[in-house]
Amino acid sequence: MKKINVYVEKAEDGTYWGSTQNIPGGVSAFGNSLDELKQNLKVAFEDYIEVAEDLNEEWLDEIKGLTEFEYRLDIASFFKLLPIKISAIAEKSGINPSLMRQYASGKANASEERAKRIEKAIHELGEDLLSVSI
Incomplete structure (x- = not known):
């Protein structure tokens, strides 16, 4: 649907x-x-x-x-919305942490390909979190 x-x-x-x-x-x-x-x-x-x-x-x-x-x-809104460690997403997506901070702050815009890598890393992190029991 x-x-x-x-x-x-x-x-x-x-x-x-x-x-x-x-x-x-x-x-x-x-x-x-x-x-x-x-x-x-x-x-x-x-x-x-x-x-x-x-x-x-x-x-x-x-x-x-x-x-x-x-x-x-968008990437900047995502990081404003959720208090996620930017360096963790940068590491998981293979992007320089400094550049990721620029994306997160809205000072730089990611290409479509790079945005998809970031989205994939965020989804993988979500799956990792869902697999944890406390």
């Missing part, structure tokens, strides 16, 4: 903002935490569907069954 892509950013004031990327029109929401953003986005999406039904929008059938959201972040 197709997922609704949501681009997430963390503002300087700590607010999380999310907006859909792959549906007609768009849905946006914000929250003081990522969980609050997700809850608010779900409510905003339900309102979006309700208005589309009222207006008898042609595209409604394409998105009506969609219920799963996939949250996407």
